[in-house]
Amino acid sequence: MIGSKDKARAAVYTQLAATQKMGLSLGKAVDRLVEKGGYGALMLADVRGPLLAGDPVEEAFEQSEAISPLEVKVIAAGAKAGSLPQVLANLAERYTQRAATKAAFVGKLAYPVFLLHLAILFPSIPLLVSSGTSAFLQATLIPLAVGYGVVFGLYVAYHQGKQRAPRALDNFLLRVPVVALIERRSSLADGLRALELLYANGVPVLESLASAREVTPNVVVGDLFERVAHRLADGESLGEAVALEDDLPDYVIELIATGSSTGQLDDMLGKANARLEEEVQTARSLLVKAIGGIAFGIAALFVAYQVISFWSNLMNQVNKIGGG
Template sequence: MPLIVTPNQLARRAEFYSQVAALLNAGMGMIQALEMIRHKPPASSYRAPLDHIIANIKEGSTFTDSLMTVGRWVPSFDLALIHAAEQSGRLPESLRLLAEYYQQRAQLVRNFMAQVAYPVFLVHMALLIFPTSLLPELVWQGQAAQFIRQKLTVFVPLYLGVFLLALGAQGRRGEHWRSLVERFLRPVPALGRARHGMALARLSAALEALVSAGVSIVDGWQLAADASGSPALRRAVAPWKARLQAGETPGEMVARSATFPELFSNLYNTGEVSGQLDDALKRLHRYYEEESSRLMSAFIRWFSMLIYLLIAAAIGYQVISFWKNYYGNILQGF
């Protein structure tokens, strides 16, 4: 997998699974389908893994075993779902579920990036404008070098810090950092609930896909918690396996866990008791996706307003300081 996962990479993964599912449904064999995709893959980086997978299938390996030979190119979540689908004979349907899952993840990331774009722009404008003492020298005296040097000392460490934070938060290697960020942001009004809602939406979508593919509910919860991206959810679900195998139900576990909201617990238990768990998980995914988007929008509105107020206060301070010094110099002349 790449260092940092982007929406386009998630969308290309969705396209790959969708193409394989469509070709299998059209009556093609797995080798023929993969060879056709290899000629025009979602991205050029797919050709080398596809060559390896095709060669292994020709030697007699299953699709799952062949995927496992390409290292971390395929996440463990995908492998578990595909393995269960091969055993149950529902591979095309499961590949479509994976395609929908990655398309939803890509859309979720795009929506988040669109929401934070304006506040990020405001922060950049504020960093460019202040300190204002450099602007007269830039405009009237043309001293661009000093202005550029000062801005580089601000933007380069800022971009480097954001890159390293994003890189460190990817996957298992960033578990400690992700946990710290989650604990730090959880008390923040709106933002903490929005991030937790996003994690619950991802967990619901992943669990619904796994259960529909035939993965056992015991393994499904562990894999879905990993797919949620939340260390808190992963820690809450990790001890469940032994108790689930002993006969307790996931609904009972969810009800006892403080990590899951009451709404999630009630709806999940209703779906579990009524035998309509897949429908309940779809509704949970839609609800938490919409709720987290609403909360994130509210947080961004208040954050943007705060940036506006800080810029206005700084400009007001500069104006007052200018006129105070101006009239002070005049009064000193009398």
């Protein structure tokens, strides 16, 4: 199911947040979730022992391969700052939103996918009567197999590219129309969300920027966090450092500069992230509409080809009978 893993993570963090609000120790809360089994046990099994033994929160959560470095840093910062219930609730909200976004995007793709299947299956129905089941299956399964093969091939190529040549693949994605906007804005939103979560929980800005770069999905976009950190280390203000980044939208630069000067950086980062996510949603909707239009065009061409072929074959048979 699309987004099921994100929903499961959100549920785990929601339960942890609830137990922290009740005053239960983090070690006992983790122990309870592990005993319940399910995804909580998968996430936290390696965390339970170190926590119950009294190890620091960060060291304990680092033992789980199912928990990302960003989550580890945010949880450790929340525990240190005394805001762990809110941090856990924020993580739950983040994964709930991710699950909803994935489900909505896939749901919007259902219509163009349906059109393509209908275009292949419906015109071939007469073959069931005229030529039998084998002819129908041959006329439909081969195009469907080719289509599924192309999709699977693109999926494999993407993941192989991410493993072997991530920078080259990310550069390519940033040059594809519409996809580039989605890739740039969504990656930037992820990085800013990490920066917001860490900074709001007391992590120094330079360390927060380093973590933001690590979790940014597109490595090319993530480089900007490193450049900003270098400028800060050289003595520039945060507002001055981000103002030099051409890849940052003007409103992001303005919000960060305002937050830095007023002491409300975490709030301004939240607002910047919200606007970026709105842009991503709009761009994804446009992409789905474009895919729908292309699918409709392909379906229309395929149906036209099938109809023309049917009538052409029929006329040829009539002519042969008449000529005979």
